[in-house]
Amino acid sequence: MYKLPREFYLCDGIELSKKLLGKILVRDKGGAVTRARIVETEAYMGTVDKAAHSYKNNSGGRCNIQYGPGGYAYVYLIYGMYSCFNIVANAENIPEVSLIRALEPLDGIDIMMARRKTDKIRNLCGGPGKLCMAMDIDRSLYGADLCGGELYLTDDGFDGFEIASGPRINIDYAEEAAAFPWRFTVKGNKFVSR
DNA sequence: CGGAAGATTTCT
DNA sequence: GAAATCTTCCGA
Numbered sequence: 001m002y003k004l005p006r007e008f009y010l011c012d013g014i015e016l017s018k019k020l021l022g023k024i025l026v027r028d029k030g031g032a033v034t035r036a037r038i039v040e041t042e043a044y045m046g047t048v049d050k051a052a053h054s055y056k057n058n059s060g061g062r063c064n065i066q067y068g069p070g071g072y073a074y075v076y077l078i079y080g081m082y083s084c085f086n087i088v089a090n091a092e093n094i095p096e097v098s099l100i101r102a103l104e105p106l107d108g109i110d111i112m113m114a115r116r117k118t119d120k121i122r123n124l125c126g127g128p129g130k131l132c133m134a135m136d137i138d139r140s141l142y143g144a145d146l147c148g149g150e151l152y153l154t155d156d157g158f159d160g161f162e163i164a165s166g167p168r169i170n171i172d173y174a175e176e177a178a179a180f181p182w183r184f185t186v187k188g189n190k191f192v193s194r
Numbered sequence: 195c196g197g198a199a200g201a202t203t204t205c206t
Numbered sequence: 207g208a209a210a211t212c213t214t215c216c217g218a
Contacts, residue, residue, distance in 0.1 A: 042201075044201075051201065052201085053200095053201075053214095061214075061215080062213085062214070076201085076213085076214095077212070077213060077214090078200060078201065078202060078212095078213090079199095079200060079202055079203080079210080079211065079212080079213095080200090080210080080211035080212030080213065081202080081203080081210065081211055081212075082202050082203065084201060084202080086201085099201060101201090127202070127203070128201070128202070129202050129203060130202090130203075168201080169201085170200095170201065170202070173199090173200085174201090195217105195218085196216105196217095196218090197215105197216090197217090197218105198214105198215090198216085198217100199213105199214095199215090199216105200212105200213095200214090200215105202210105203209105203210090204208100204209090204210090205207105205208090205209085205210100206207085206208085206209100
């Protein structure tokens, strides 16, 4: 079990999305620690991907952090009510990110249940908006350094699983980009979203 | 400056 | 299947 170094994030978004599966996301909010395993991700490649916020987009708006080096948090608000948590990949000026879509709760489950107001574990982290509520991730963490102390990833050697891939979800508007098989899951994991 | 749409969730 | 709800982007 060790904290992942900066170099871990300095690869392309697709590779990072695959490498993130099975890793553990740790959220330390003033001592209220929650940990959960990443079981579902999606890659967003800003240069070629119509579905990405950074596609043909400014480098000065909400996507700005994507143009920095990897290993930082990209958090945005969607539909006015839900946050989504992304991890920036690759080197500077390459807008690629990996969206965290689902987690398997490990520690601090009681805290997550209180935040989510439910006692069903499968309901805690099975979707981008839900996991942000459970881990208390919001835009105050926009640009947070994942090599820092309040939000980071660890590796506990968990690798006995297969990676399944498929088309991404809820981006039908992206035309041909919607068919790219850039959604990655831990095969057979019960916490993957619908 | 105003309108439209969105990487979602939840309830009916 | 539709509403909730607000930030961001784009056109005027």
